[in-house]
Amino acid sequence: MATWSYSSINLFKQCPRKYYRLRVSKDIKEDEYVEHLIYGNEVHKAAEEYGRDGTPIPEKFIYIKQYVDTLIESPGDKYYEHKMGLTQDLDACGFMDKGVWWRGIADFLAINGKEAVLVDYKTGKSARYADTAQLELLALAIFAHFPDVQIVRAGLLFVVSKEFIEVEIIRDSQAHLWKPWLKVTDQLDACFENDTWNPSPNFTCRKFCPVTDCEHNGRR
Numbered sequence: 001m002a003t004w005s006y007s008s009i010n011l012f013k014q015c016p017r018k019y020y021r022l023r024v025s026k027d028i029k030e031d032e033y034v035e036h037l038i039y040g041n042e043v044h045k046a047a048e049e050y051g052r053d054g055t056p057i058p059e060k061f062i063y064i065k066q067y068v069d070t071l072i073e074s075p076g077d078k079y080y081e082h083k084m085g086l087t088q089d090l091d092a093c094g095f096m097d098k099g100v101w102w103r104g105i106a107d108f109l110a111i112n113g114k115e116a117v118l119v120d121y122k123t124g125k126s127a128r129y130a131d132t133a134q135l136e137l138l139a140l141a142i143f144a145h146f147p148d149v150q151i152v153r154a155g156l157l158f159v160v161s162k163e164f165i166e167v168e169i170i171r172d173s174q175a176h177l178w179k180p181w182l183k184v185t186d187q188l189d190a191c192f193e194n195d196t197w198n199p200s201p202n203f204t205c206r207k208f209c210p211v212t213d214c215e216h217n218g219r220r
Contacts, residue, residue: 002192043123084104084106087100092141108121121157132167139154154168
């Protein structure tokens with residue numbers, strides 16, 4: 001049984017061989033976007049500490065204050081960088097539990113009776129390629145961890161471009177939403193079982209993929 005997250009399964013879908021080298025054998029590292037990742041992590045930390053503890057936001061990130069202030073006013077119990085896990089039976093479990101199958105972190109979560117507000121911060125310069133699938137996964141975890149919640153009002157908050165992409169996920173849609181994820185996790189399990197990690201040529205091969213010894217890599 002492979003443990004997975006939204007980011008790891010997307011990597012697998014992009015290219016099983018790339019996934020294997022980065023996440024399983026770990027004999028190479030992806031350094032192309034390190035600076036971007038560091039910046040994003042710092043923004044998330046600033047929002048978390050300000051929202052949860054009232055810690056002043058560093059001046060270079062002060063532009064996010066207006067957004068976090070709005071979220072703080074959300075009714076209900078609020079959670080910041082809330083870690084959730086699921087077992088393979090789709091039951092709630094701890095993030096680091098022995099039987100954890102899926103892991104995810106909600107940047108901001110407010111639980112108010114039958115409703116939940118879920119927000120994921122994005123530091124990209126545009127929402128043009130926004131993918132709400134991550135919100136669906138987190139909503140599925142919320143339904144498992146908070147049995148009273150019937151609807152999740154979720155959004156991707158692009159704090160740099162000042163855009164907000166909204167979706168609503170209802171509890172009754174769980175079976176439908178799980179189908180594509182279970183299909184790809186079955187494929188991931190098969191790769192582990194057969195120890196077969198075939199490459200899948202994609203747009204990163206030309207000059208972005210760190211697997212430089214692959215026959216499809218454009219930087220060879």
